[in-house]
Amino acid sequence: MNDIYRYDASVDGPSASAHRAGKNSVSRRRRKMLLAAAAAPALSVPAIGFSQSSPPSPSIGDRPAAASPENVSGRERGQNITVVIGGSTGVGISYLPLIVMVHNKLLEKHAALLGIRVRAQWQRFPRAAAMYDALVSGQLDFASGGVSQLLASWDKTRTSVKVKGVGALVSMPIYLVTSNPSVKTIADFTAKDRIAVPEVRTSIQAVTLAMAAEQSFGKGQVSKLDPYTVALGHPQAMKALLDGNTDIDAHFSAAPLMYEEMAAPGIHKVLDSYTVLGGPHTYNAVWTSTQFHDANPKVFAAFVAALREAHGQIQVDPAGAAALWKQTEGVNDMSAAQIERIIRDPEIEWTMTPRKFMTFASFMNEIGLLSTKPDNWQDFFFADVNGLPGD
Template sequence: MTNISCTPPVPQSHSPVRVPLRHFLRRFLRRASRRAAVLCSAAGLLLGGHGAAQAAEGQLRIAQQFGVVYLLLNVAQDQKLIEKHGKAAGVDIKVDFVKLSGGAVINDALLAGNIDIAGAGVAPLFTLWDRTRGRQNVKGVASLGNFPYYLVSNNPAVKTIADLTDKDRIALPAVGVSVQSRILQLASAQRWGEQAFNRLDRLQVALPHPDAAAAIIKGGTEITTHFASPPFQDQELAANPAAHIVLKSYDVLGGPASATVLYTTEKFRNESPKTYRALLDALDEAARLAATQPELAADIYLRTAGGNTDRQLLLQVLKNPEVQFQIRPQNTLGLGQFMHRVGALKHQPVALKDYFFDDPRIAGGN
């Protein structure tokens, strides 16, 4: 596994003095530049000297981000399910996992040929599907399940998004690109009208979830709000008495939704059909394990993802009735159509088949 962590040390100060955002971000950007150099080196190792454009059956490089929303990949990695299903199809598959942060970074890596499968929010998928139509033809492979995302604030004055002011900063993986950013735009459109969909963009700051969670838990920075994902949102609510939920993604999207997905290029799917099929088979098996054996799934996540997540808190996340492990996408089309209405997409998605590759296990999604 190639694990490029974007997590800086958790701040140790317990002082109530607020740290100016520019200082916090300056430190973060210095660390980010160092990590970028590491990423370039790691990407070269992944390519193994064969060139970014050269795809091959049996090679699989998967980029994922932070959080339990990537549990199906953690299970597949730990149990070597992709390799197992590859062998059943007569191919030895070498699997590499790269950990990145932010849909924009993931999309760039996919287009550069440095990864084969991108793991990110459904909004970055829509962005790349729209941009590559008629060229690389990027489409979705599978959902990683339905998870509620919470907008968490440690500012007692922020009860709804209407209470956010210029004194607040909203941390999320990527400004204007990540699924959290797009859901926040949809929430803004629902509250103030679609002409004001980007009203809160100016308050957004791009930070990996672990960094944002540290800011919410410790306090002392201008980052008062975090559009998170599990388990980070759950850690914030458990660790900081002032942390509270301002917004739930399911409320904005109208029900359970597949916020995190995998996607790839048409070239990879066509040139590596056995590897592609083994990935789907592995994800399907991983979803069944996560749904029926949450204790085992929790242990797998703790082994593979690292960090200091409390096991009991993690089990609460996995057993949450709002969390549904499945690879069939659910309730994704509406966000894509909203993005088209506000000009973020040139092409309007009409049905799932427009932006997901065909597969019997995907059919019937929306």
């Protein structure tokens, strides 16, 4: 997969062999687009598309309060129900099933089959905390992000809105990469290094790094690398790593950025999450509250059916999914063929089936990130997907 982001020298300039030379091979246009997506205030994007030129829909703050169980029948009989789907960062190919769902109006399709009319909107959140607040306050209907976010949300709301998982979005590895030639394993990191992760301690990257630290340094050493970690969004972290003008010399990234980083001169992989977890694991998932689930049974059923169909479309037509992602995300420095190769990568599985959730949950409980240890993965997923062969 290292050749996925192999660049044409006529576009990005000649490569250099020095450690920090040539790190500007990622196009400025691509960086500006990613940084703008991460830094901008959260905006609802119309269901008709995700192009950068599309006018924004009203902010979720303008939405009416979520329906309570006693008035749900009125909402589901209502006209053009707006269903807001949130993504933590929303940047990356792991959100492809939701992009396919919204762009191809699959939720609208399955809702119509159940006799209701809905309109899906996509909402990007730069930080996980803001998305969590929007979900529990009823300003957001579905949230999506990393495994650890779902688990933490389930744990925090067990006595209130009771967040549970709806389904996985994708199983894919995440790579820890660095520009420091002296770092071959995580044991080689020193106080001079800075490792960028989306959220310190709580993100899936941070939790995986803690797992790796315990495996490398021994029991009780989960925090060994914490002093070297810095909370930074993926686009900013990639820019810092490739520019080489900051202290950031490592990034625990995700597709497609991790492939782009590894294609740059002087960048190499230090850690693969599949090795740490002992096999494929879910990277991103989608969840909602039991309050919303119970109050909106038809909307929820339509969402599950739409998500299942979105996964099917990606599996059947990866070329079409690649073209859609390129268009809607405004990606100009990757070809559709390069994106398709990522989608087809044997390491990546587009599935709703939860993978390695209990491994994450048990570890997070051991280190104090979860106050409750679930008995099985079905404890934090709705019964609608409990028949899947998850773990």
